[in-house]
Amino acid sequence: xxxxxxxxxxxxKNYPGKLTFRVFITCVTAAFGGLIFGYDLGxxxxxxxxxxxxxxxxxxxxAKEHNIKPTDNQYCKFDSQVLTLFTSSxxxxxxxxxxxxxxxxxxxxxxxxxISGGVxxxxxxxxxxxxxxxxxxxxxxxxxxxxxxxxxxxxxxYVSEVAPYKYRGALNMLFQLAITIGIFVANxxxxxxxxxxxxxxxxxxxxxxxxPAIMIIIGAMFLxxxxxxxxxxxxxxxxxxxxxxxRGTNDVDEEFKDLVAASEASKQVKHPWxxxxxxxxxxxxxxxxxxxxxxxxxxxxxxxxxxxxxxKTIGFxxxxxxxxxxxxxxxxxxxxxxSIFTVDKVGRRKLFLEGxxxxxICQLVIAAAIGSKFGTDGNxxxxxxWFASTVVVFICIYVAGFAWSWGPxxxxxxxxIFPLEVRSAAQSVNVSVNMIFxxxxxxxxxxxxxxxxxxxxxxxxxxxxxxxxxxxKFLPETKGVPIEExxxxxxxxxxxxxxxxxxxxxxxxxxxxxxx
Ligand code: BGC
Numbered sequence: 295x296x297x298x299x300x301x302x303x304x305x306x307k308n309y310p311g312k313l314t315f316r317v318f319i320t321c322v323t324a325a326f327g328g329l330i331f332g333y334d335l336g337x338x339x340x341x342x343x344x345x346x347x348x349x350x351x352x353x354x355x356x357a358k359e360h361n362i363k364p365t366d367n368q369y370c371k372f373d374s375q376v377l378t379l380f381t382s383s384x385x386x387x388x389x390x391x392x393x394x395x396x397x398x399x400x401x402x403x404x405x406x407x408x409i410s411g412g413v414x415x416x417x418x419x420x421x422x423x424x425x426x427x428x429x430x431x432x433x434x435x436x437x438x439x440x441x442x443x444x445x446x447x448x449x450x451x452y453v454s455e456v457a458p459y460k461y462r463g464a465l466n467m468l469f470q471l472a473i474t475i476g477i478f479v480a481n482x483x484x485x486x487x488x489x490x491x492x493x494x495x496x497x498x499x500x501x502x503x504x505x506p507a508i509m510i511i512i513g514a515m516f517l518x519x520x521x522x523x524x525x526x527x528x529x530x531x532x533x534x535x536x537x538x539x540x541r542g543t544n545d546v547d548e549e550f551k552d553l554v555a556a557s558e559a560s561k562q563v564k565h566p567w568x569x570x571x572x573x574x575x576x577x578x579x580x581x582x583x584x585x586x587x588x589x590x591x592x593x594x595x596x597x598x599x600x601x602x603x604x605x606k607t608i609g610f611x612x613x614x615x616x617x618x619x620x621x622x623x624x625x626x627x628x629x630x631x632x633s634i635f636t637v638d639k640v641g642r643r644k645l646f647l648e649g650x651x652x653x654x655i656c657q658l659v660i661a662a663a664i665g666s667k668f669g670t671d672g673n674x675x676x677x678x679x680w681f682a683s684t685v686v687v688f689i690c691i692y693v694a695g696f697a698w699s700w701g702p703x704x705x706x707x708x709x710x711i712f713p714l715e716v717r718s719a720a721q722s723v724n725v726s727v728n729m730i731f732x733x734x735x736x737x738x739x740x741x742x743x744x745x746x747x748x749x750x751x752x753x754x755x756x757x758x759x760x761x762x763x764x765x766x767k768f769l770p771e772t773k774g775v776p777i778e779e780x781x782x783x784x785x786x787x788x789x790x791x792x793x794x795x796x797x798x799x800x801x802x803x804x805x806x807x808x809x810x
Contacts, residue, residue: 382736389733404452484619
């Protein structure tokens with residue numbers, strides 16, 4: 295997940311170190327981690343809208359889609375729990391794997407977790423690409439999910455440990471950019487493969503997920519273990535040698551000393567999980583749950599997963615649906631760039647609030663457009679030209695709003711607000727809550743569309759209002775705040791100050807700057 299631990303401008307300390315080849319390989323591998331995740335987010339919706347795929351694996355859905363008359367209710371034509379299980383099973387598996395992977399990461403290092411992730415991912419892609427029956431699809435998706443769970447747990451941690459101090463912030467955002475590029479590539483490939491005459495294009499869409507998997511396996515083989523992980527596993531000597539190589543200088547004493555101290559400090563906290571439930575960590579636990587919950591309740595993944603299905607439901611042809619998904623995928627990737635360049639200038643809160651307002655307006659326009667043409671009986675009659683372009687344009691503006699607010703910030707903010715002693719536990723809560731709600735939205739979308747009709751967009755718009763109020767009232771600005779001083783933003787917050795301990799009290803367990 296894009297949840298690396300970033301310390302933008304986070305210390306007066308200035309450890310020497312260059313962008314070495316090792317660091318470069320790390321970034322490339324991390325990018326493949328993001329691409330893999332994005333590819334899976336983006337591929338399944340297009341595939342489930344391809345007729346040959348539906349005919350082979352979900353003949354009932356196919357029959358329902360094709361036997362429906364233009365005068366029938368269109369909202370329910372894709373309503374099938376098995377069909378959505380094809381998309382959602384991945385996130386359930388990823389949830390299980392990320393819990394399990396955190397143990398592997400600690401005991402055997404980040405590299406092994408990444409390699410295992412890549413291998414599981416490759417197996418899943420192969421099973422999907424060669425699938426003959428539905429169970430092969432679902433098991434394949436679960437293997438991909440296990441792979442993603444492993445990669446998302448290990449890659450961001452590894453990156454933030456190995457990357458030179460000053461580049462961590464940018465790298466964290468780059469991970470989200472890689473996710474959106476993965477989604478976009480998946481949209482383009484779906485569009486191209488759907489045109490294959492033999493009707494087997496979906497096999498290529500699903501099977502090609504193996505390419506980034508092979509890359510991540512090869513990349514991880516060349517990666518050294520991170521110094522932090524070596525220290526954690528009692529190999530301090532080796533860790534120092536490694537740090538010298540990674541930084542490209544012998545002048546690493548200060549950083550090494552801090553790494554050891556950080557590792558000691560995190561060992562002092564015997565029960566990070568139960569600590570997290572103490573009242574002094576109330577703001578952190580609240581954010582670890584609320585931010586990923588709200589991120590998913592923006593409704594973005596309805597577009598990520600099901601844009602082609604949605605476009606088909608509202609009357610677009612198969613090719614137009616895949617083409618429109620490609621357009622929204624492109625907007626997502628481009629708008630993510632905007633947040634990379636603005637987040638440290640305008641701050642997190644402003645982006646959250648602006649993005650929220652933008653999404654809210656678009657959701658209302660989309661609901662009104664679909665409502666005015668389809669009503670509640672889902673019977674559109676003849677669709678006018680303005681309809682298609684209005685829907686696509688407003689979906690794009692909505693996607694852009696998400697892409698420069700809740701998309702990247704949903705990962706960035708949690709990664710910078712947790713104090714060291716509970717960072718690892720809080721990050722696990724954050725990833726798990728995200729996966730649970732990603733799963734839930736993926737699973738219930740077609741049923742929600744069938745029952746709530748155009749009101750689905752009003753439902754998400756309502757949550758966008760709630761989350762914007764939440765941000766306005768409860769989230770302190772963290773722009774430019776050194777991570778060691780992050781507790782100050784809570785102490786100075788008009789609501790949270792009654793929960794957190796003051797700095798003086800906290801100094802006893804002062805957390806040296808480090809990760810996990
Ligand atoms: C979210 C995903 C979403 C993606 C879309 C990520 O930050 O966690 O659920 O699909 O952004 O760009």
